[in-house]
Amino acid sequence: xxxxxxxxxxxxxxxxxxxxxxxxxxxxxxxxxxxxxxxxxxxxxxxxxxxxxxxxxxxxxxxxxxxxxxxxxxxxxxxxxxxxxxxxxxxxxxxxxxxxxxxxxxxxxxxxxxxxxxxxxxxxxxxxxxxxxxxxxxxxxxxxxxxxxxxxxxxxxxxxxxxxxxxxxxxxxxxxxxxxxxxxxxxxxxxxxxxxxxxxxxxxxxxxxxxxxxxxxxxxxxxxx
Amino acid sequence: xxxxxxxxxxxxxxxxxxxxxxxxxxxxxxxxxxxxxxxxxxxxxxxxxxxxxxxxxxxxxxxxxxxxxxxxxxxxxxxxxxxxxxxxxxxxxxxxxxxxxxxxxxxxxxxxxxxxxxxxxxxxxxxxxxxxxxxxxxxxxxxxxxxxxxxxxxxxxxxxxxxxxxxxxxxxxxxxxxxxxxxxxxxxxxxxxxxxxxxxxxxxxxxxxxxxxxxxxxxxxxxxx
Numbered sequence: 001x002x003x004x005x006x007x008x009x010x011x012x013x014x015x016x017x018x019x020x021x022x023x024x025x026x027x028x029x030x031x032x033x034x035x036x037x038x039x040x041x042x043x044x045x046x047x048x049x050x051x052x053x054x055x056x057x058x059x060x061x062x063x064x065x066x067x068x069x070x071x072x073x074x075x076x077x078x079x080x081x082x083x084x085x086x087x088x089x090x091x092x093x094x095x096x097x098x099x100x101x102x103x104x105x106x107x108x109x110x111x112x113x114x115x116x117x118x119x120x121x122x123x124x125x126x127x128x129x130x131x132x133x134x135x136x137x138x139x140x141x142x143x144x145x146x147x148x149x150x151x152x153x154x155x156x157x158x159x160x161x162x163x164x165x166x167x168x169x170x171x172x173x174x175x176x177x178x179x180x181x182x183x184x185x186x187x188x189x190x191x192x193x194x195x196x197x198x199x200x201x202x203x204x205x206x207x208x209x210x211x212x213x214x215x216x217x218x219x220x221x222x223x224x225x
Numbered sequence: 226x227x228x229x230x231x232x233x234x235x236x237x238x239x240x241x242x243x244x245x246x247x248x249x250x251x252x253x254x255x256x257x258x259x260x261x262x263x264x265x266x267x268x269x270x271x272x273x274x275x276x277x278x279x280x281x282x283x284x285x286x287x288x289x290x291x292x293x294x295x296x297x298x299x300x301x302x303x304x305x306x307x308x309x310x311x312x313x314x315x316x317x318x319x320x321x322x323x324x325x326x327x328x329x330x331x332x333x334x335x336x337x338x339x340x341x342x343x344x345x346x347x348x349x350x351x352x353x354x355x356x357x358x359x360x361x362x363x364x365x366x367x368x369x370x371x372x373x374x375x376x377x378x379x380x381x382x383x384x385x386x387x388x389x390x391x392x393x394x395x396x397x398x399x400x401x402x403x404x405x406x407x408x409x410x411x412x413x414x415x416x417x418x419x420x421x422x423x424x425x426x427x428x429x430x431x432x433x434x435x436x437x438x439x440x441x442x443x444x445x446x447x448x449x450x
Contacts, residue, residue: 065287065330097333100373104329105290108322137372144365148325153356 002028004115005161006106009033009059011046012188013208014121014164017176019054021163022119024179030113031059032106036098042196046187053185062105099132100141103160107145110158114151119161125168138162169211177217184220197224227253229340230386231331234258234284236271237413238433239346239389242401244279246388247344249404255338256284257331261323267421271412278410287330324357325366328385332370335383339376344386350393363387394436402442409445422449 005027009015022029033047044061051059099122106118122133131137142160146152164172176183188208189198198205200223212219230252234240247254258272269286276284324347331343347358356362367385371377389397401408413433414423423430425448437444 062290064289096336096375097329097373100332100369101326101329104322104326107325111321131375131378132373134372137369140365140369140372144325144362144369147359147362147365148322148357150321150356 002026003117004028004030004057004110004113005117005119006110006113006115007031007056007119008102008106008121009047009051009056010121011043011048011050011186012121012204013169013176013183013186013211014123014172015047016050016054016181016183016186017172017179018119018121018163019050019056020176020179020181022117022161023054023056027117027119029054029056030109030115031056032102032109033059033061034102034105035061035063036065042189042192042194043187046185046196049185053182060109064101064105097132099130099137103141103145107149107158111149111151116151116156117159117161119163121164122162123164123167123169123172125166133165135162135165138165168214169207170214173211173215173217177215182220183217184222188221193224195222197222199224227251228342229253229255229282229335229338230342230344231335231338231340232256232281232344233327233331233346234272234276234281235346236268236273236275236411237346237429238394238401238408238411238436239348239397240272241275241279241406241408241411242397242404243344243346243388244275244281245401245404245406247342247386248279248281252342252344254279254281255334255340256281257327257334258284258286259327259330260286260288261290267414267417267419268412271410271421274410278407285334289326289330322357324355324362328366328370332374332383336374336376341376341381342384342386344388346389347387348389348392348394348397350391358390360387360390363390393439394432395439398436398440398442402440407445408442409447413446418449420447422447424449 005022007019007022007029009019009031019029031051033044035044048059103120110118124134138160142158145158152158187196188204190202190204191199198221209219230247232244232247232254234244234256235258244254256276258269260269273284328345335343349359363385367383370383377383412421413429415427415429416424423446434444
């Protein structure tokens with residue numbers, strides 16, 4: 001029997017690559033996405049396309065209320081998404097405790113499924129401003145998970161897998177391309193339109209564009225205008 | 226200015242006591258409850274009564290989807306709530322990753338509020354079957370939180386306060402009674418009716434009854450029949 005894994009799937013380039021890596025390692029993949037009051041729903045539609053294309057066994061979308069707390073340009077419509085290039089420090093697109101909350105849900109589902117492996121597409125290289133994308137955070141979460149849960153206490157530990165954590169965007173794209181990911185299905189843009197077309201100017205679009213260029217892979221992203 | 230704290234408030238006896246303790250320590254209290262597909266909503270109504278009675282500054286209810294994962298008698302209507310007394314081991318009323326998920330939300334809200342203190346009513350004595358009620362879990366969560374968040378990285382750490390962790394139910398009741406908690410407002414029963422009346426026979430009712438008896442405090446709980 002294949003081992004089950006829970007994959008956090010956003011509909012973006014990174015998590016699509018993670019799903020392809022988990023499938024390539026032989027896991028039976030259960031994908032989890034979140035509706036957290038995003039400005040657009042294009043990324044959830046993308047997550048569904050990606051899950052199907054890469055042979056996930058199941059794709060669930062959990063509705064979470066983090067938008068209600070505010071504090072991020074991604075969920076608070078009173079803060080503008082920056083379009084003038086990547087700045088230093090922690091970006092205003094940071095969502096409070098987002099990865100912590102998402103990994104906690106993944107942990108709950110993994111426990112019910114009997115899965116010990118949770119895959120997440122965090123990356124410490126291109127997005128170093130997010131504290132919850134660093135290796136120290138991932139290992140602290142894993143440690144906490146193994147004290148939090150019935151199955152772990154009974155001797156079946158969880159493993160938080162972050163296979164992209166040390167890769168550049170170009171290396172991620174090269175890896176996924178080798179594993180057959182169709183990046184035309186993914187949406188990374190912070191303000192994509194309803195058809196999933198990207199703005200081309202937000203931080204996420206800039207990093208993605210530069211990644212394709214550096215990887216020497218043709219950028220299949222549909223851009224607005 | 227008073228320091229702000231986020232208090233996880235369930236509407237039960239333990240978290241009402243925690244709110245009274247936090248107020249008594251001088252905190253400006255922001256209470257957070259969860260609608261997670263409970264079998265009954267009496268406990269959310271109780272949480273609201275308790276927040277008002279004890280002078281909380283705000284009470285929010287976040288809707289979370291953990292019921293969708295199943296695996297617990299509290300959220301899965303296919304598993305019966307046990308009524309034959311407290312058994313050994315981890316009870317079937319265990320909800321996968323519940324405290325992890327709830328603390329993660331509290332962390333997100335605390336970050337937005339500028340609060341460094343998060344209070345939770347976990348207790349390792351009477352409910353020792355729950356792995357996420359032990360001191361080791363609380364301290365692993367705190368460690369993870371201080372690696373996860375922008376404010377902690379910038380030098381303002383979070384503290385997960387679990388003031389009941391080593392208390393017996395009788396000691397909790399004695400503490401709350403001294404601080405003026407009206408336990409008649411709280412609902413602990415796993416299967417309370419719509420008016421908040423308790424069954425008297427589930428594990429939670431049995432522990433609560435025994436606690437009042439041991440504390441020598443009159444039990445104000447409205448029971449069915």
